[in-house]
Structures are given as C-alpha cells and as structure tokens.
Amino acid sequence: MKLQTAKDLNKAKEQGNKTLFPGKVRINVGMSTCCIAKGADMVLNALEYGLKSRAMDAEVAKVGCSGLCHMEPTIEIQQQGKPKIIYGNVKDQDVTRLLDAIASDTVVEDLAFARIDSEDHALVGEIKYQYGAEAGAYASVKPIGDIDFIKAQRKVLLRNAGSINPENIYEYIARGGYESLAKALAMNSEAIIKDVIDSGLRGRGGGGFPAGLKWKACREAAGAEKYIICNVSEGEPGIGMHRSFLESDPHSVLEGIIIGGYAIGASTAYVYIRDNYRLALKRFQKAVDDATELGLLGDNILGTSFGMTVKIKEGGGRFVCGEETALIACIEGRIGEPCQRPPFPVERGLFGKPTCINNVETWANVPVILAKGSAWFNSIGSAKSKGTKVLSLAGNIARAGMIEVAMGTSLKDVVYTIGGGVASGKKLKGIQTGGPSGGVIPANMDTLTVDYDALKGAGSMLGSGGMVIMDEDTDMVKVARYFTDFFVQESCGKCVPCREGVCRMCAMLDVIIAGRGTAHDLSLLQEMSEPIISAAACALGKTAPIPVLSSLKYFRDDYMAYIK
Amino acid sequence: MSEATAITWSGKSEAMFEIMLGEVPEAMRGMFRGKLSAVIAQKAQGGPAAEDHVTAVVTEIVPEPFKSNILKKFKELGDFDIKVIDTIIEKHGTSQDKLMYILHDIQDEVGYLPVEALRAVCNKTGIHLSTIYNVATFYKTFKLTRPGSHHVKVCCGTACHLSDKNGLARQIEDKVNASPAVSMEKTLCMGCCDCSPAVEIDGRIYKGDEAKAKIATLA
Numbered sequence: 001m002k003l004q005t006a007k008d009l010n011k012a013k014e015q016g017n018k019t020l021f022p023g024k025v026r027i028n029v030g031m032s033t034c035c036i037a038k039g040a041d042m043v044l045n046a047l048e049y050g051l052k053s054r055a056m057d058a059e060v061a062k063v064g065c066s067g068l069c070h071m072e073p074t075i076e077i078q079q080q081g082k083p084k085i086i087y088g089n090v091k092d093q094d095v096t097r098l099l100d101a102i103a104s105d106t107v108v109e110d111l112a113f114a115r116i117d118s119e120d121h122a123l124v125g126e127i128k129y130q131y132g133a134e135a136g137a138y139a140s141v142k143p144i145g146d147i148d149f150i151k152a153q154r155k156v157l158l159r160n161a162g163s164i165n166p167e168n169i170y171e172y173i174a175r176g177g178y179e180s181l182a183k184a185l186a187m188n189s190e191a192i193i194k195d196v197i198d199s200g201l202r203g204r205g206g207g208g209f210p211a212g213l214k215w216k217a218c219r220e221a222a223g224a225e226k227y228i229i230c231n232v233s234e235g236e237p238g239i240g241m242h243r244s245f246l247e248s249d250p251h252s253v254l255e256g257i258i259i260g261g262y263a264i265g266a267s268t269a270y271v272y273i274r275d276n277y278r279l280a281l282k283r284f285q286k287a288v289d290d291a292t293e294l295g296l297l298g299d300n301i302l303g304t305s306f307g308m309t310v311k312i313k314e315g316g317g318r319f320v321c322g323e324e325t326a327l328i329a330c331i332e333g334r335i336g337e338p339c340q341r342p343p344f345p346v347e348r349g350l351f352g353k354p355t356c357i358n359n360v361e362t363w364a365n366v367p368v369i370l371a372k373g374s375a376w377f378n379s380i381g382s383a384k385s386k387g388t389k390v391l392s393l394a395g396n397i398a399r400a401g402m403i404e405v406a407m408g409t410s411l412k413d414v415v416y417t418i419g420g421g422v423a424s425g426k427k428l429k430g431i432q433t434g435g436p437s438g439g440v441i442p443a444n445m446d447t448l449t450v451d452y453d454a455l456k457g458a459g460s461m462l463g464s465g466g467m468v469i470m471d472e473d474t475d476m477v478k479v480a481r482y483f484t485d486f487f488v489q490e491s492c493g494k495c496v497p498c499r500e501g502v503c504r505m506c507a508m509l510d511v512i513i514a515g516r517g518t519a520h521d522l523s524l525l526q527e528m529s530e531p532i533i534s535a536a537a538c539a540l541g542k543t544a545p546i547p548v549l550s551s552l553k554y555f556r557d558d559y560m561a562y563i564k
Numbered sequence: 565m566s567e568a569t570a571i572t573w574s575g576k577s578e579a580m581f582e583i584m585l586g587e588v589p590e591a592m593r594g595m596f597r598g599k600l601s602a603v604i605a606q607k608a609q610g611g612p613a614a615e616d617h618v619t620a621v622v623t624e625i626v627p628e629p630f631k632s633n634i635l636k637k638f639k640e641l642g643d644f645d646i647k648v649i650d651t652i653i654e655k656h657g658t659s660q661d662k663l664m665y666i667l668h669d670i671q672d673e674v675g676y677l678p679v680e681a682l683r684a685v686c687n688k689t690g691i692h693l694s695t696i697y698n699v700a701t702f703y704k705t706f707k708l709t710r711p712g713s714h715h716v717k718v719c720c721g722t723a724c725h726l727s728d729k730n731g732l733a734r735q736i737e738d739k740v741n742a743s744p745a746v747s748m749e750k751t752l753c754m755g756c757c758d759c760s761p762a763v764e765i766d767g768r769i770y771k772g773d774e775a776k777a778k779i780a781t782l783a
Contacts (some may be wrong), residue, residue, distance in 0.1 A: 037759045037769035069758040194581050228664035239721075240755035275668075275705040276754050278767075314668050316703025317752060333660040335702035351661075394757030432722065468722045468757075482725055490752075492702075 001216065002295040004198030004303045006182035009173060012294065016174025018564065020164070021080070025102055028076035030162060031062040032247040032281050034401075039092070040073035046092035047075075049098050058102075061171075064248020066162025067153075069401025070420075071113060072562035076163070077102060083115040083130045083138045106137050114144040122159040123371050149399065152417045154380070154406045156388045157364050161402075164284050169290040172251040177294055180370035184259045185304050192263040193219060198374035200386035201330040205231060205322075205359030206434065206463045206539075208385070214356055218264050218346040221354035228261050228269035229331070229350065231356040232277070233315055233322040238334035239435060239466030240404040241392040242360050244274070246280035249364075250287035254310065256363035258297065259370060261308045264356050267377025269308065270331050274315045285312055319490040323538045324349075324357045326492070336540035337494045359464060361390055382408030385451045385462075395432070395468035398423045405450060411447040415469060426471040430554070434463025436483040437543035440476065459550045476555035477562060481509040491540065498541030501532040505548060512562050522559055528553060543560035571605050574659045575614040579620050579646040579680045583637045586683055587630045600625075644674040657690040663699055667706055676707040704751070712747035714782045716740060717764040721753030728761040732772060736763065739779055746782050 003009060005224065020026070029035075029044045044062070051058055068074050071088030075098065078084040085107060087098065094111060101108045115138050117130040144150050156162075164171040172178070184192050197212030218226060246253065257269045259275050271282045288310050291297040299307040318336050320326045326336035328350050349355025365387060371378045381387050385407040391414065394400050398420030405414060411431055415421065422428050430440040441448060441459035448454050455462045470479070484506040493499045508525055511517050529545035536542045552559065573581070581604070588596045600621060607617045620632050652669045656662040666689070670681050677700055686693040700706045718724075718733050733750070740748040756762040756769050763775035768780055 033769060034756050034758055037756055037762070037771065072758075168670070239753060240757050243755035274752075274755075275703075276751060315705070316664065316699075317705035320701055330664070331661065333663040333699065335698055392757060394760065395726055400723075400760075436722070466722075466757075468726065470726065474726065479726070482722070486720075547781060 002293075004295070006179075006186070006302055008302075009178060009190050010180075011183060012170050012173045014170055014174075014329045016170035016172070018170075019059055019061070019168065020171055020174055023080060024080045025056070025058040025080075027058055027060050028063040028078070028163060030065055030068075030072060032244055033067040033277075034065055034069050034244065035072045035074070036279075038072045039228045042092045043073045043075065043090050043095060046095040046227055047099075050095050050514045054099060054103075056099065056102070056450060058544055061165040062167070064161050064166050065244045065402060066105055066248075067155075067158060067404070068113070068162075068400050070399040072425060074113075074162075078129060079105070081129075082136075083117045083141075085115050085138065085141060086113045086144070087111040088113040089300040107141055108362045109140060112141045113271070114147055114150070114549050115141040116144050119144075119163075121175060122368065123179075145376050148417050149420070152405065152409070152413050152423045153403055154388050155404050156368055156380075157245070157246070157252065157361065157390055158268065158402070158404045160252065160272055161245070164249070165285050166248055166250055167290075169251060169287065169294060172249070176371060177251055177367075178507075180367035181296065182302055184262055184370050185302055185306060187266065189219065189263045192259065192370070195369060195374045196263075199369045199377040200374075200381075200384075201362065201369060201377065202385065202452060203358060204361035204365070204389070204464060206437070206461060208462065211358060211362050211365075214346060214358070215260065215264055217344075218354050218356040221347050223354050224264040226264055227350040227353055227355040228257060228264065228266045229324075229327065229378060230269065230271040230360055231255055231322065231327060231357055231362050232271065232273045232280070232360045233327060233477045239463060239464060240394070241390045243274075243277045243280050244392075244402045245364070245390065246277070246284050246359060250280075250284045251291070252292055252364045253360050254284075254287050254297075256366035258291075258301065258308055259366050260356065260358070260363060262301075262306050266356065267308050269310045270313050270350070271310060272313045272315055272321070272327055272331065274368065275317045281312065281314060288312065318492075319486075320357050320538070320540050323540055326538070327357065328355065336491070337492045338540070340537060345452065361464070375421055380406050382449060382451045382454075389450055389462070389465055391450070391465045391467055393419045393467055396423050396471045397421070397469040398475075407451055408449045411467075414450065414467065415446065419469065421472045422469060424470045424471045424473070426473060429470045429472045429474050430476070432460075432468040432470065432479075433466070434461035436486050437461065437539070437546060438463050439546050440470065440479065440554065442550070442554040459546070459553060476551045476558040477509065477513060480547045480551040481506065481513060484509055484544070487540065487544040491544075495535075495541060497532045497535040498537070498544060501528060501536075502541070504528065505532075505545065511549070512559065515562060516564075517559075517563050522552060522556075522563070571601055571608065572612040573646070575615045576646065577613045577615045577618050577686065580611075580615060580638055580682045581613075582646075582680055582687065584618065584626070584634050585621055586680075586682070587626075587634055644678065644681070646681070646684055648673045648679055649688065653685070653688050658691075660691055660695070663689070663691060663696065664703070667696075667700060671706060676710050678710075679708070704749075707749075712743075712745045714746045714766055716748040716779065717747060717751045717754070718748060719752075719754045719756070719760070719762040719764070720750045721757060721760070721762075723757035724753075724761040727772075732761050732763075732776060735776065736779060746779070 055076040073090050075087045075090050097108050118128045193215050201211045202208040236542045321330045323338045325339040330336040345355040389406045428443040430442050431438045487502045488506050532545050606614050656665045682696050740746045759771040761772050
C-alpha cells in the first residue's frame with residue numbers, strides 16, 4: 001500500500017487500530033534490550049506456548065520499554081472493554097497464572113502493578129480501555145494515576161513507548177503518527193522553522209543550542225545539496241535512554257527527521273547509531289523500510305514533490321564520534337577526529353555540504369511541536385528550557401530506568417519521587433549529570449532543576465540526560481579518576497592539550513589515591529585544567545577536566561582524606 | 565588492478581594469492597600481479613585456480629626468505645571464504661564513505677577482520693591499506709584477531725563501574741584468561757544501566773552474578 005495523500009493516513013490508522021484494539025485479548029510484552037536481559041524472551045516463549053496449548057486467541061505484541069525498568073520483565077494485558085493491567089517482575093512460571101486470570105476475568109494480585117482505565121495520550125488525547133464505570137474485579141489494583149512514580153512524570157516523547165509494537169508502522173500511525181508530517185508538507189518551510197524557533201526547542205544533545213536557529217542557518221546556507229544527521233552516538237557511560245527510545249518508538253524519530261528534511265531542504269539523512277545498539281539498529285532499519293514501502297520516505301512523499309532517503313550508519317564504538325565534526329568524519333569513512341570549527345557543519349559539513357546535526361531526542365520532539373503547536377510546547381518547562389526531557393536514572397537508585405519529566409522538575413523529585421531514593425538505603429552523596437563531561441551535583445543542591453542553565457550554573461551540564469546516583473560510600477576521588485581515565489582512553493590523540501594534559505591529570509590522581517599526594521597537587525590539578533579547557537580543539541578535550549574540577553569544588557574533603 | 569588475468573578462484577586460493585603479493589614491495593605489486601596471475605592461469609589450464617596452484621607458484625618461483633614467510637602465512641590463513649568480500653563490496657560500492665559498512669559486514673560474516681581480508685578490500689576498492697588499517701584500528705568495535713568461540717563484553721560504563729563493588733570485571737578477566745575458548749573485551753556503556761554491572765555473553769546481556777554463573781558454564 002502506498003499512501004498517496006494525507007487522507008490515506010486514515011486507512012493506515014484503521015489498520016493500526018485493528019491490532020491495537022483487536023477485539024480479543026492483547027498482551028504487550030516488553031522486549032527491548034533491558035527487558036530481554038531480565039528474561040522477557042523466556043516469558044514470551046512461555047506465553048506463546050501457553051496460548052497455543054490452551055487454544056486461546058490473543059494478540060501478542062512485542063513492545064518496547066515502558067520505563068518500568070526496575071520491575072522488568074513487564075506484561076500488559078488488555079481485554080476488550082476492561083482496564084489494561086500492568087504486571088511487573090513476571091517470571092516464565094507465572095504465565096500459567098496470568099492466562100488463568102485472563103480466562104476467569106480476574107487479576108493476579110501479587111504481580112499487578114497498576115491498572116489503566118484510560119490514558120491521556122500526548123497526541124490523540126484520551127484513549128479509553130474501560131467502557132463501563134465500574135472496575136469490577138480489577139478494583140483491587142491501583143489506578144496508574146495514583147502512583148507517584150508515574151504522576152511525577154510527563155510522557156510526551158515516550159507516549160508510545162511500551163504500548164505500541166515498534167515494528168508495526170500502522171500502530172504508530174493509529175496513535176497520531178505521521179499526521180504532523182502531512183501537516184508539515186502542506187506548510188512552507190519558513191513557517192515550520194518559525195514554529196520550531198517559537199517553541200523554544202533546544203538541542204537535546206548537550207549544548208542546548210536552539211534547534212530552530214540551527215535549522216534556519218542550514219536552510220539559508222548556500223548550496224543546493226544539504227544533509228541531515230541524527231546523532232545516536234551516546235557514548236557517555238551511564239545512559240541508556242536513546243537505545244530504549246529507538247527500540248520503543250523508532251517512527252517518532254523518523255518522522256521528525258523527514259519533517260526536518262522538508263523544512264531545511266535536505267533530501268538525504270544519515271542516522272548514526274552506536275555499534276553496541278544492535279536491536280535499536282534493527283528496529284530503526286525496519287522503520288525505514290516500512291516507511292519507504294508506505295510512501296512516507298523515498299520519492300514523492302504523500303503525493304508531494306518532496307522526496308527523501310534515510311541511511312543508517314553503524315558506529316565504531318568511540319565516544320569522540322558524538323562530537324559533530326568527528327561524527328561527520330566517521331560517516332565519510334575516516335577516523336573520528338574532530339576538526340576545527342568554524343566553519344560550522346551548517347555551512348560546511350558532510351561531504352562539504354551544509355549539514356544539520358541534531359540529537360535523536362531533538363528530532364523526536366519535532367512531530368509533537370507540529371501537532372500540538374509551538375505555544376503548547378512553549379508552555380511546558382522552565383523559563384529558558386522548554387518541553388520535556390527524557391532522563392536515564394542509573395547507579396545506586398531504587399528505580400533505575402528511562403523516565404520523562406517536564407523541564408524544570410527538581411532533582412529532588414527525580415531522585416526521590418520517581419527514582420525511589422538511594423537503593424542502598426544510605427544517604428545520597430551526589431548526582432552525576434551529563435555523562436563524564438558533566439559534573440557531580442552534591443546532595444545538598446538537589447533543589448536544582450532539570451534545566452540547561454541551572455545545571456550549567458552549578459558547574460555541571462544536562463548533557464543528553466543521564467543521571468547516575470551515588471551514595472555516601474562513593475569515593476569521589478576514585479570517581480574523578482574513573483572519568484579522567486575514560487577521557488584518556490577515548491581521546492582521539494589529535495591535539496596535545498587533551499592527549500597529554502588529561503593523561504597527566506590521571507597520573508596525578510593515581511599519585512593522590514596512592515597516598516603520596518600533597519595539597520600542592522590539588523592546586524596543580526586545578527592549574528592544569530585551565531590550558532586544557534582553553535586550548536583543546538573539541539568538546540571532548542574541553543570538558544575532560546570537569547569531573548576533577550567539579551569534585552574538587554564540591555567534594556574537597558574526599559581529596560583531603562587522601563592527603564592527610 | 566585490471567591488468568591481472570581474469571582467473572576464477574576456488575577455495576582460499578585468492579586469499580593466498582593476495583598474501584603472496586603482500587610480500588612484494590608495494591611499487592612492484594602491480595607488475596607482479598599481472599605476471600603471477602598469468603603463471604597461475606597457465607597452471608590451472610583454463611579451470612579454476614586451486615590452492616595447490618598458488619602453493620606451487622610460491623615454492624617454485626619465490627626466493628627465500630619470502631618463500632618461508634609466505635608459506636607460514638598460508639598456514640595461519642583464516643578459514644573464511646574470500647568470496648564474501650566480493651559480495652560485500654558489490655553491495656556497498658568502493659568509495660571511502662562505504663569503508664566502515666564494508667568492514668562491519670566482513671566482521672559480521674567472518675567474526676573478525678583477518679589481515680588478508682583487509683588486503684583484499686584494499687585491492688578491490690583502491691582505498692590505501694594504510695587508510696583501511698587506520699580505520700580498523702581506531703574504532704574499537706573492529707577486531708583484528710579471532711575472538712574465542714564465546715565472546716564476553718564487560719561494560720565499563722559509570723553505573724556498572726560503580727556498582728561493581730566485588731571486582732566482577734577482574735574475576736571475569738581471570739576466568740577468561742584461563743580458558744582459551746573464551747575471549748573478552750571491555751566496552752563503553754552498553755545502555756543497560758539498570759542491569760549493572762552488565763556483561764554481554766554471546767550477544768545476551770546478563771547482570772552481575774548471573775554473568776558469573778554463566779561464564780562458569782562456558783569454560
């Protein structure tokens with residue numbers, strides 16, 4: 001089927017609703033990498049076997065990660081006209097009980113996490129699961145709206161994660177997908193770019209540069225041929241949400257890229273995916289193939305004169321390739337060494353042509369802005385950081401996983417209300433934000449908010465949204481050494497300040513940890529950071545001393561304990 | 565490259581031929597390619613060139629010490645079919661921006677990047693061997709040596725590093741060093757921070773102690 005006009009989307013929508021509301025039981029099994037690691041594939045096998053042996057008719061959907069990573073494997077059971085029930089910590093031996101419950105229309109109470117009577121979807125509005133007013137046998141399960149962990153979040157980008165089959169394009173379309181694309185294709189590109197500028201969307205990759213302005217500069221750059229790059233190269237340790245995101249809802253990213261291509265005037269896009277993310281790569285490739293088959297990619301998209309191709313580039317496992325000029329070098333088939341900027345990629349980028357590089361989350365925001373309008377988007381968030389942010393909670397935290405909050409949510413809410421506090425039960429020592437290039441925010445500053453400028457002001461950064469929680473037993477000197485060593489390993493070796501300077505800093509930290517350090521070493525560390533920050537060629541080098549500087553600023557006592 | 569006589573290769577003969585040429589100084593390689601392929605074509609008498617033909621050429625024509633060097637390399641030759649490289653290059657094309665795609669595909673197919681495969685890529689795409697080697701060694705994902713029949717990846721991301729209080733990574737390393745069938749590498753964050761410390765064994769991710777138990781069954 002090729003979609004010729006925007007109206008054809010309705011037909012695709014019907015097809016998607018056939019599997020989303022199949023008129024029989026639908027069972028969603030979370031099958032992203034994090035779920036499989038906890039045995040979701042075994043549960044799926046048991047489920048399929050169980051259904052077959054009982055001759056039960058059910059639609060089993062392999063969905064992505066629903067953000068309940070702390071209780072995976074998860075299963076959602078949705079019976080026609082009944083509330084949807086989420087089960088957590090499901091083992092393969094529990095499947096029999098679950099199937100019994102379906103047959104007898106009851107609930108397995110010890111596994112049930114929440115029930116969803118209806119959900120408020122960011123694009124299509126209310127989705128009703130339960131038709132009647134009475135929850136009946138399901139009343140004993142807590143409604144999802146009463147759970148703080150869920151209440152404190154705001155799901156906009158993760159609207160489909162865990163509820164649609166990521167490998168089924170029709171289900172995405174049924175949830176309002178590709179409508180923004182149809183809308184965009186009826187607009188002129190200036191109007192789209194104006195919308196993105198007005199929305200206040202800032203690049204989600206780390207720097208927080210206004211996305212609309214980047215688009216505008218690329219649109220206005222000289223040259224007929226332009227490129228788009230979607231950066232999924234989160235080499236930062238402690239972050240898994242981009243993987244989760246592509247595994248759970250790849251089409252939302254793809255739709256954003258196509259809209260961007262139309263607005264900027266680019267007919268080719270490259271999606272750079274890290275080599276460790278095999279499943280994400282596979283699912284995204286499937287998304288691209290499906291979209292091409294439906295005529296949402298390729299020539300004459302939705303019957304217009306606009307055409308676009310999307311190519312997937314598998315990375316090579318180097319952190320530095322997240323830097324945009326290194327990323328370009330990598331796509332060109334060279335080693336990922338950053339180049340001097342300017343010229344910026346928007347003027348001279350991939351193959352010497354103007355190139356607009358945005359992070360995967362930035363692209364995923366675009367369909368939402370188009371669908372709901374820039375004013376709506378602008379109303380979410382804090383004064384200068386708009387919209388929502390997907391965060392990845394990791395480290396010593398009770399509920400690790402992928403979450404989404406409105407910008408401006410305090411770190412306290414993120415760690416305690418959503419994350420459930422420190423897993424070890426000890427006191428919180430610090431929250432490391434923004435990957436190795438960021439810093440560790442001490443526990444007493446947890447009133448800071450998820451906001452580009454607030455975190456930058458505290459000497460850290462939001463980065464792409466990874467937060468690693470550390471308890472009071474954590475030795476910050478060793479943490480600083482771990483990050484510094486990381487930079488030593490990952491430095492491309494092109495410029496001296498980074499290659500030599502960071503290596504020296506790491507050696508000094510080793511001396512301190514060995515107990516041979518002096519107070520002079522601490523000031524020397526600080527002194528050495530300055531030339532590295534000012535003289536390194538790329539962001540990797542410029543941010544390499546930050547872990548040391550921020551720990552010296554906030555956790556000097558840890559250093560003093562070694563010095564005595 | 566085009567001056568070489570058209571030969572149909574069988575078995576590993578083409579890889580062996582490339583190894584033989586690899587011993588020739590780069591400047592003279594083009595000339596030797598033509599001459600040696602003519603000799604082999606003659607030996608094959610119109611049929612496909614077999615491995616024996618190449619070995620015969622080496623023993624008869626090549627002087628020492630090159631002869632023993634080449635014969636030694638023949639013995640170390642990976643057991644992969646060089647034809648997969650033709651298919652892969654045909655699929656992607658020969659420009660440099662396709663190089664990483666080619667290397668990724670070869671690694672998927674063969675399991676690692678044998679040096680003769682890199683040479684074959686050089687000959688077939690015209691990309692300098694130094695460039696190919698540069699790329700293959702810069703990116704950590706490419707392996708130049710054959711991994712064990714079981715491959716273990718230990719995540720070195722922040723969360724895994726911090727939660728690995730019992731020195732799991734070290735224990736795995738010791739275990740792996742003791743058993744030749746198992747190889748390991750340390751990788752950047754695998755994006756499974758909620759399973760920390762995360763270890764990938766033969767493509768599946770395990771958490772901490774589970775990984776240890778699994779590894780014990782491998783050896």
